Amino acid sequence: MSGTLYGIGLGPGDPELMTLKAHRLISGADVIAYPVLERGESFARFIAAGVIPEGSEEIAITIPMSVERAPAQAAYDAGASQIATALDAGKNVAVLCEGDPFFYGSFMYLFSRLSDRYECQVVPGVTSVTACAAAAHTPLTARNEVLTIIPGPLDAAEMLDRIKGAQAVAIMKVGRHLNKITQVLSDLGLLEHATYVERASLENQRVIPLADLTDPAPYFSMILVCKGSDPWL
Amino acid sequence: MSGTLYGIGLGPGDPELMTLKAHRLISGADVIAYPVLERGESFARFIAAGVIPEGSEEIAITIPMSVERAPAQAAYDAGASQIATALDAGKNVAVLCEGDPFFYGSFMYLFSRLSDRYECQVVPGVTSVTACAAAAHTPLTARNEVLTIIPGPLDAAEMLDRIKGAQAVAIMKVGRHLNKITQVLSDLGLLEHATYVERASLENQRVIPLADLTDPAPYFSMILVCKGSDPWL
Known part of the structure; x- marks a missing residue:
């Protein structure tokens, strides 16, 4: 019988923010798989x-x-093939x-x-979006507010268009897109509502108003724009 | 010294999807607080x-x-005042x-x-959005896709407008708004891309194409519309 x-x-990032279920399944897994960037880092393996x-x-x-x-995609092909070999041998694989x-x-x-051939769960x-909101002490969305989540690499024109009509906004993967994003928010008059959060939940977490940021942003950073439309807050 | x-x-909903940190803090709390609906249910207390x-x-x-x-809001005033009394007595309160x-x-x-007067963490x-995606075996967003999260009570015209321009969409708190939402998605030609998820992660979890749904939806249900624009998936 194949594994799962x-x-x-x-x-x-904070290992204590993994779920009890993640903890149980990793503890009992036969095989542990994870992506590694070319430079040799695996943030996922670090957390676990x-x-x-x-x-x-x-x-x-x-x-x-x-x-x-x-x-x-070729790397995922090769990885999937290695995982399939383990599953075929009846081993459970935790990615x-x-x-x-x-x-x-x-x-x-x-x-x-793999999911069409193997049992998959x-x-x-916890996503970085709610972790950043928790770190920033900033409620994301109340009641009937719409939340829009935007990846930082989006081009400026589309980003502006997406943010213009939005209520609460989280912009992920800021990194080298910081200047572009800051310009878009400034053009929309939203700079004063923007909070910058870096490495949420890790020891070197950092939260500051975006307007006060002067140094470059790492990949694991986010900008929250929450105008707080709920009059009861 | 005041408590935290x-x-x-x-x-x-699945108690195993609470984090290790939630588990530790609840286990060690002096006081446990939670909201209860008028009818006497507290879903939060059930989970914990x-x-x-x-x-x-x-x-x-x-x-x-x-x-x-x-x-x-008067109920939150009264609850906050009870919590403040406990914090003033040096007790830690887990909400x-x-x-x-x-x-x-x-x-x-x-x-x-309370957060201006007391230490707060x-x-x-884990939100129901990613729990529903996991239950439905439906990736939410890849790479540079934008995710829009929409509360079901939004009126039909605004909902249509928000979904029209969106890529991946999660519609929360479906409940009695099911017919309105189904109509909006149908008007946009998106019905075939819509998945309905009820009570994600609980034992009576249910996942079906929205087009096949014939019975009413409970409050804890969600509709995912993920068109999967990534050609590599």
């Missing part, structure tokens, strides 16, 4: 490090850094995912390659 | 029931069901929140009344 594939959300059983088999899927998408597996995660590329995790 | 106020996200220490002090904040907002405290949660009404939780 688990896509496991680990939350935003204290829970991975000693001596467990590990599958590190190295994702090449490239604007072209084909090389990364570690920072945040949530289906929220801007790479797990979906393994899921699309997806374990949701 | 904790706003604790418990996740979507197995973790609440025996004999701990409990503050149940009864929220009147009313279209008027003032009665609920139980289904999902995430700052994502359509009632905790923000306690936070706005917000613990993010």
